[in-house]
Amino acid sequence: MQFKKIGIIGAGKVGIVLAGLALQAGYEVRISGSGSVKKIDLTIDTLVPGAIATENADLIANSDLIILAIPLSRYKNIAPKLLKNKLVIDAMNYWWETDGNREEVLSPDSTSSEQVQNYFKDSTIVKTFNHMGYHNLQDEAKPQGAPNRKSLFVTGDNPQAVDQVAEFVNTMGFDPVVHYHLEDGIMTEPGSPLFGASLNATDLNDVIENFADTDFGKQIAAAKKK
């Protein structure tokens, strides 16, 4: 399926950058914040003119692909039934400074995206856009084939959905590197050599393939054993 209408939940730093990239790529773009349209209309009209400022319910009803770009500690404010049967990109990370203590946001036994998937159990979650800083997302987006084009890791449990999102990522300006396990999203979380790094596909693949040998990979493996 070719997406036409993209809905971005979260009108913050990342949400606005993604809205700009999606507009550039020719999509119809909706974006919402936690409150009323009035809270974000001036921002959207100034920073990403052309994107439609709206509220979550309207956005979800009118988009074929949804991106969650809100703090991880806030996703439970969105009712699972709202996102039923939707394809949803999880661009979120646990970030101590905004989310507070980890135990209050995440349970220790699985990765954040798995928990997001568990909560939105009738939606299909694909994780991407989470491991590059928002200004790098803005500055590094390049057309397909451009030299040293940067790469984003795309992963999820539903292969068809992952492939669709990978194609979307490509249209947004990045080479997708795909995996088909949502739990592999951990490889791009804070602490990983991929987090906050802007790498091309070769270098990104390199890190992924040798992930078990990185310090972070060892930490994760040790934590799993426990």
Next chain:
Amino acid sequence: MVDVNKLEFGIETFGDIVANEDGSLKTAAESIRQIVHEGELADKLGINVIGVGEHHRPDYSVSSPETVLAAIAPVTKQIKLATAVTVLSSDDPVRVYERFATLDGLSNGRAQVMLGRGSFTESFPLFGYDLTDYDDLFNEKLELFDLLRKEDAVTWSGKFRAELKNQEVYPKTEKELETYIGIGGSPESIIRAAKFGYKVIIAIIGGQAERFKPYIELYRRAAQRNDMPTYPVAVHSHGFIADDKDEAVEVAFKNIKANFDRIGLTRGWAPMSREQFDNETKVGSFYVGDPETVAQRIAHTIDQLDLGRFDLVYGAGNQTAAQRERMIELYATKVIPRVKEILANKEASK
């Protein structure tokens, strides 16, 4: 349009620990005294502002910037004395007002408050605040500070501090305290600054400065919507200047990388790559090189964003006193005049 005659140039330090020539580190106390010396130097050389940051960490020497500024006050004549920034969220607005009003008295009206939320969070647990109140704390405290700054009796109540009833706060200043709000990339912050009618200074720590153009437009539009005045916008970014370009790049890479990587380690972001650094110095937000290179880049940013002020954040990592002082000299005597010249030529040819 940039008014070259009104442009202001500042330097800011976060109070990084200074290195000895042999690479060993000076004490925090020595590093603090070095800043006072640099303030004096910057004043003599005609730099308009010196800003000192507030941090509560082992790698920075200054937790109480107004105290350092108070020492700079009597040995300087014209330079404005700013914080960069005061973490208002974990401070008491009444105390902030009192400290700055005192500094303003000491310095003949040269105190400048720069209020921000800070990019570090150590001050929250230290002073007993909850990080999850981040936004509420800043909003509430800014509201109170705004009342105090008017210097009339204040009646106010909120969630995070005792209420004030028709309360006067002292000392009164000779003119209103000059106040900036320091912001990063969040649209919400720039709208808030506009609503309060404050001057803004944008911290551009990475990526192309041009991308802030629409944010500055947002500041203007938000102020207009709220019938508030606007001011020329200021920007602060990291930089390093040396006589020789290659030397500047190597010193800056080593030090800025060490600084960013140390912070990254606690936050979980990957170490800075050479590619990333080179990008930042070529087209991004590190102003690094010989005076001509740095002047060209600063002029470009001022022109693109139509700024009224540019502050170079200096001393990142562990630089020697000689490196820091030479940088300040080159900035004042070569870079600033050259930036003005470039911009004046540009205006003339428009």
